[in-house]
Amino acid sequence: MLRGLYTAASGMFSLERRQETLANNLANAQTPGFKKDDTVLRAFPNLLIQRINDFNEMAKVSGPGAPPIPGYPVPIGDLYNGVYAQERIPSFTQGALVDTNNPLDIAIEDQEIPAQNVKGRQVKPNAFFAVQLPNGTVGYTRDGKFDLDANGNLVTADGYRVIGVDNKPVQINGSISKEDLRISPDGQIIAYSNEPSKTRNIGRIGIAVAQNPLDLRRLGDNVYQSANPLPLIQGNGTNPGVSLHQGSIEQSNVDLGQTMTDMMSTVRGYEANQKILGVYDQSLEKLYTVGRLDG
Structure with a gap:
């Protein structure tokens, strides 16, 4: 459960940095020769989750008819651990x-x-x-x-x-x-x-x-x-x-309309992660109260 908290928090931090970049672009929209920055968001390295101390059909390894092997790991799937703002990349396209x-x-x-x-x-x-x-x-x-x-x-x-x-x-x-x-x-x-x-x-x-x-x-x-x-x-x-x-x-190469649209979508993404944190907080509070003796 705590992993979900970390994932939502990383999304909020990354979107906050993206919003700062967009705000800086917007503030310099009238600055002659200014080149906008684009924020690159990347996912943390994903982990391959496997089930251990289990049985896996040997047929997947050596062919049909083979007996199961105890303790052979069984793949479950990938686990992603959130995103981060890796860097700001300037866009040097020609301004008007x-x-x-x-x-x-x-x-x-x-x-x-x-x-x-x-x-x-x-x-x-x-x-x-x-x-x-x-x-x-x-x-x-x-x-x-x-x-x-x-x-x-x-x-x-x-x-x-x-x-x-x-x-x-x-x-x-x-x-x-x-x-x-x-x-x-x-x-x-x-x-x-x-x-x-x-x-x-x-x-x-x-x-x-x-x-x-x-x-x-x-x-x-x-x-x-x-x-x-x-x-x-x-x-x-x-x-x-x-x-x-x-x-x-x-002129600067900042597109005012696109920048405003990106800022609004960033705010919506931040709010979504904020709501996820609230849900996890309520779940942890209920978990904490289970079995508690009053008085």
Whole structure:
């Protein structure tokens, strides 16, 4: 009977973690470039229950006509011991691109990157902006809502400096305003593109491609980190399928309707396990009162 209590409790713990993941997805539905997480629920290893000290027809082992063998185990069936939330797996599907007309809003489009064969399975690589973290390491983000800080550095909404192809922060020197900048699909930053006498190339935004994005670790602030630094795209055509769109942002890939539906089904599953615990509690209470002498 206690095994049933443990099974129902494990279901409640797992569904609670799933609900936390869904709530986080919902809270970031309007965060540019946010990638939702999916919770993977797995069953605990099942046990094969057998009946021992019993008779089993030897015919099942050596053929018809054989005598029964005392003590031979007889299979009964499988016993499952509940579920657990094994991990959160991010979904890196492309979010919708929305025009903002802000010259420093940049969206990555990478749907055309060809899939790669990783450990015998097809994996879709993904492109990211490279940013400098406060501790000096490199992080990766899809949030392209950039701006210029007081020193002319190109920064994210959270203040992380954007890294160029030279592995240094991109800096806009002089009195160049963000309205005077044009960013090409391959990341080139060009100032005064409409004035030939003043046109000049300032630098190039660094774009990193993760061949297996599931190896990335989420740090928070919509930033990921890799165990090994990802190489930046250096030349034109070295990584087909990646292009930047100036004046646009990538929305999150959270489906609001599906997320709300999943949250409601998770609550219903939690309530079902809660009722099972109540039934077991009542059964144990009756068992405890059997044979009890009052007074």
